[in-house]
Amino acid sequence: MTSLYDRRMVLFSGKGGVGKTTLASAFALSCARKGQRTLLIELNVKDRLNAIFGSVEVGPEIVEIEQNLFAVNISPRVAMEEYGLMKLRVKVVYKAVFENRVVQSFLRVVPGLNDLLMLGKSHFHAVEVDGAGKYVWDKVVIDAPATGHGIFFLKIPSVITSILESGPMFSDAKKIEEFLRDPSLTAVNLVTLPEEMPVNETLELRQTLVDELKMPIGMIVANSVYEPVFDEEESAWLLDAEVEQFEDTQTQGFVDAAKFRAQRVEMQSEYVEKLENTLSETLVRVPYYFTERFDFQTIAKIADEIDAQLGEESGSQRSAG
Amino acid sequence: MPSTTDASNQFADLIKRREVVVCVGSGGVGKTTTSAVIALHAALEGRKALVLTIDPAKRLANSLGVDALDNEATRIPLERFEEVGLHPEGELWAMMLDMKQSFDHLVDRHAPDEKSKQAILDNKLYKYFSTSLAGTQEYAAAERLYEIYTSGEYDLIVLDTPPTSHALDFLEAPNRLVDAINSRAMQFLYRPTSGLLSVGTNYVIKTLSRFTGGEMLKELGAFLKAFSTLFAGFQERAGKVRELMTSDVTTFTVITAPTAGNIDEAIYFHKKLGADHARVGGFVTNRVHPAWVPRAELSRPSGQLSRELSGLSSEYDALDREAQKEFARKIRGNATDFQVLADLDQEAIAHLRDTIPRSIPIMRVPYFAHDIHSLAGLDHVRRSLFVA
Numbered sequence: 001m002t003s004l005y006d007r008r009m010v011l012f013s014g015k016g017g018v019g020k021t022t023l024a025s026a027f028a029l030s031c032a033r034k035g036q037r038t039l040l041i042e043l044n045v046k047d048r049l050n051a052i053f054g055s056v057e058v059g060p061e062i063v064e065i066e067q068n069l070f071a072v073n074i075s076p077r078v079a080m081e082e083y084g085l086m087k088l089r090v091k092v093v094y095k096a097v098f099e100n101r102v103v104q105s106f107l108r109v110v111p112g113l114n115d116l117l118m119l120g121k122s123h124f125h126a127v128e129v130d131g132a133g134k135y136v137w138d139k140v141v142i143d144a145p146a147t148g149h150g151i152f153f154l155k156i157p158s159v160i161t162s163i164l165e166s167g168p169m170f171s172d173a174k175k176i177e178e179f180l181r182d183p184s185l186t187a188v189n190l191v192t193l194p195e196e197m198p199v200n201e202t203l204e205l206r207q208t209l210v211d212e213l214k215m216p217i218g219m220i221v222a223n224s225v226y227e228p229v230f231d232e233e234e235s236a237w238l239l240d241a242e243v244e245q246f247e248d249t250q251t252q253g254f255v256d257a258a259k260f261r262a263q264r265v266e267m268q269s270e271y272v273e274k275l276e277n278t279l280s281e282t283l284v285r286v287p288y289y290f291t292e293r294f295d296f297q298t299i300a301k302i303a304d305e306i307d308a309q310l311g312e313e314s315g316s317q318r319s320a321g
Numbered sequence: 322m323p324s325t326t327d328a329s330n331q332f333a334d335l336i337k338r339r340e341v342v343v344c345v346g347s348g349g350v351g352k353t354t355t356s357a358v359i360a361l362h363a364a365l366e367g368r369k370a371l372v373l374t375i376d377p378a379k380r381l382a383n384s385l386g387v388d389a390l391d392n393e394a395t396r397i398p399l400e401r402f403e404e405v406g407l408h409p410e411g412e413l414w415a416m417m418l419d420m421k422q423s424f425d426h427l428v429d430r431h432a433p434d435e436k437s438k439q440a441i442l443d444n445k446l447y448k449y450f451s452t453s454l455a456g457t458q459e460y461a462a463a464e465r466l467y468e469i470y471t472s473g474e475y476d477l478i479v480l481d482t483p484p485t486s487h488a489l490d491f492l493e494a495p496n497r498l499v500d501a502i503n504s505r506a507m508q509f510l511y512r513p514t515s516g517l518l519s520v521g522t523n524y525v526i527k528t529l530s531r532f533t534g535g536e537m538l539k540e541l542g543a544f545l546k547a548f549s550t551l552f553a554g555f556q557e558r559a560g561k562v563r564e565l566m567t568s569d570v571t572t573f574t575v576i577t578a579p580t581a582g583n584i585d586e587a588i589y590f591h592k593k594l595g596a597d598h599a600r601v602g603g604f605v606t607n608r609v610h611p612a613w614v615p616r617a618e619l620s621r622p623s624g625q626l627s628r629e630l631s632g633l634s635s636e637y638d639a640l641d642r643e644a645q646k647e648f649a650r651k652i653r654g655n656a657t658d659f660q661v662l663a664d665l666d667q668e669a670i671a672h673l674r675d676t677i678p679r680s681i682p683i684m685r686v687p688y689f690a691h692d693i694h695s696l697a698g699l700d701h702v703r704r705s706l707f708v709a
Binding site: 015016017018048083084087088093096097100103110112146148159160163164165166167168169170195196197198229230233234236237238240241245246248250251253254255256257258259260261263264267290 | 347348349350445446449483524525528529531532533534535536537540541578582583611613614615618621626629630632633634636637648651652653654655656658659661662690691692694
């Protein structure tokens with residue numbers, strides 16, 4: 001199996017609110033630190049990378065946010081203009097056709113067009129070559145939409161190839177579809193929290209990606225895993241603690257906080273186990289960080305965490321093989 | 322800052338006086354659970370309440386103690402309540418909106434005749450796109466809500482909106498659909514071969530087809546033409562839906578979590594809703610970390626804390642002094658960890674309080690040690706939301 005670091009396009013999806021942007025950022029940083037020229041892509045969202053990397057606001061122009069790490073927030077409108085100009089070559093013609101009011105109002109309602117443009121541009125960067133025929137990017141990392149929209153987004157090329165039989169749109173869609181399905185080029189990573197809802201949704205999402213979209217899955221990330229502070233015996237004392245066991249409310253507060261930790265750890269380990277037992281993919285555990293907001297320091301720690309755990313996995317696979 | 326109890330009372334009072342509650346918020350903040358809790362509260366207060374969700378996950382059904390939910394309303398059986406010691410005077414109903422079915426239903430109602438209807442349902446693009454055409458999901462949800470509201474069957478309807486960043490689209494969707502596919506733009510495609518087209522238009526179509534191929538344009542033309550027959554009906558209904566959404570029988574509740582990013586989004590929702598003349602009646606902040614130990618107490622020496630912990634368990638009491646102190650240090654470290662989170666949450670909520678009008682209550686639901694997936698769990702949340 002091609003290592004995650006060797007694929008050209010690496011996507012992150014999962015339920016809303018599980019940390020997709022965080023994980024995509026950390027993985028991109030990890031690639032950049034290995035010397036890979038990396039492009040981190042947001043898809044027409046309110047930019048969050050500027051807060052994470054302390055960079056300028058990331059818009060539709062590619063900007064460098066760290067050494068070897070570049071970012072872009074794809075806007076469908078700008079993507080259309082770039083694509084249009086690439087094909088038409090003449091700006092006046094583009095303007096005459098695409099900026100025509102009637103055409104504009106038509107394009108606004110073409111179903112799936114925005115998603116196709118964003119996916120098309122992402123793919124373009126993944127295969128973009130310079131004058132010498134060398135790839136411009138070693139790695140394209142995409143912060144993809146959450147589950148429901150995410151599936152629709154990735155399905156667009158297949159929808160087009162099933163509706164059409166030929167033509168320029170058909171061949172573009174076909175190229176993207178083949179690229180997305182190639183396990184040596186692409187991987188979709190699924191981010192989840194070790195909790196009931198996100199885990200179930202992740203299992204369903206994975207099934208759809210594999211069965212319907214025939215896409216290669218990379219790693220599964222269990223995010224925000226509490227590190228167990230208390231050993232098994234200590235946890236048992238805490239789990240048995242009563243609501244009003246201590247007269248002193250502060251002491252009770254200390255015990256309540258500890259009991260909460262023990263309960264969460266217990267619950268999370270059940271779901272981590274469920275992921276481990278159900279899925280064949282590498283499971284990466286990212287710890288819960290208590291001390292700060294998600295700034296660069298945290299992202300850097302997560303990058304190291306991913307790197308260490310993926311390294312371990314490929315090492316053990318090698319020795320097993 | 323008004324107390325949590327004041328906020329809860331104010332919110333409970335508002336819900337009592339409204340017939341439609343629309344829950345909005347970004348993904349993963351507990352929107353579906355909160356929607357169910359609001360409906361449960363109303364049912365316990367003696368009203369006939371319906372929670373209308375678009376979340377296809379089975380959890381809501383399971384939480385409510387039924388096997389599955391579908392496009393028809395299901396009443397939650399009384400036994401389920403009694404099992405957890407609840408005795409509602411009203412009724413709790415739940416429905417999961419199936420987007421495809423709802424949209425087919427929309428076509429069914431708005432198509433001028435059988436032939437137009439079949440043309441839409443048979444269209445290749447429709448099959449893939451009926452549920453993803455910009456704003457149509459939201460529109461279908463809003464229209465269904467309107468339909469149920471006008472049936473007068475329920476005292477309260479709680480709508481759980483789609484978990485996207487476009488949660489407000491259902492307010493804008495009808496207008497946008499109508500505006501965008503106006504007849505001028507349509508003609509251009511669905512009569513490409515008619516002699517009425519100007520030379521310029523022909524040129525435009527030729528250029529476009531260099532991108533898409535003629536086949537795609539033809540398909541799109543057929544799709545949009547078929548769809549355009551619906552618009553007269555849409556336009557009329559869209560106005561009425563909007564009227565309901567902005568009238569005083571309806572209140573919007575913004576659901577959020579106390580992280581800085583989520584709070585920013587909640588503020589954005591509030592602003593957008595205001596611009597759309599919709600009224601926000603409250604903010605529900607889920608998963609707020611409790612302040613278990615006040616900051617000043619966190620420096621308590623491990624010797625002292627270890628003595629105070631005596632009685633935790635007989636095994637603990639049997640440990641030697643050093644081992645007890647070691648454990649106390651862990652206890653203190655853990656409380657310090659959580660205090661950081663509690664402080665961050667307070668800070669984020671204070672920012673929300675400073676940004677939105679004082680008249681809008683902010684409710685806090687604590688972070689529970691367990692996930693909510695039973696009626697008892699929903700009731701637990703209800704008590705912290707309404708009887709704080």
